[in-house]
Amino acid sequence: MVEGGPLVGIVMGSESDRPVMLRCAEVLDGYGISHEIVVRSAHRDPEGCRAWASEAEGRGLRVLIAAAGGAAHLPGVVAAWSLLPVIGVPMAGGALGGLDALLSMAQMPAGIPVATVAIGEAGARNAGHLAAAILARTDPAMRDRIAAAREKMRAR
Numbered sequence: 001m002v003e004g005g006p007l008v009g010i011v012m013g014s015e016s017d018r019p020v021m022l023r024c025a026e027v028l029d030g031y032g033i034s035h036e037i038v039v040r041s042a043h044r045d046p047e048g049c050r051a052w053a054s055e056a057e058g059r060g061l062r063v064l065i066a067a068a069g070g071a072a073h074l075p076g077v078v079a080a081w082s083l084l085p086v087i088g089v090p091m092a093g094g095a096l097g098g099l100d101a102l103l104s105m106a107q108m109p110a111g112i113p114v115a116t117v118a119i120g121e122a123g124a125r126n127a128g129h130l131a132a133a134i135l136a137r138t139d140p141a142m143r144d145r146i147a148a149a150r151e152k153m154r155a156r
Contacts, residue, residue: 027128053081072101
């Protein structure tokens with residue numbers, strides 16, 4: 001593991017996904033979680049996608065978040081190449097408004113799981129919260145930050 005490097009990797013299939021996935025980055029920033037954001041298409045850059053996912057753990061990443069629309073193969077491909085937890089964020093758009101992406105992620109074959117959140121910005125934010133919760137399992141200070149954030153939400 002690389003000390004001091006990012007703990008969460010955010011990958012998206014297209015640069016057009018960045019505005020939505022910046023909501024995820026904002027949540028991670030709020031928890032003080034270091035992260036990286038990259039574009040790697042499962043279809044247009046399969047070798048780059050494989051390299052990023054298969055080398056993630058060695059670079060010190062602990063959770064991967066993959067955003068994609070349409071057939072949404074990226075989260076599944078990332079999960080196939082890494083043993084790290086993968087969170088899929090379905091992007092809105094296309095003929096089915098993101099439902100196709102949601103179902104593609106949620107219907108992964110047994111043995112290659114992808115935790116799937118809501119379509120679009122709410123899903124991007126929840127992916128950040130879920131990544132924090134995963135990290136909190138071994139980081140009591142992170143657990144405390146999550147508890148404080150939830151208390152703040154309750155107070156609104």
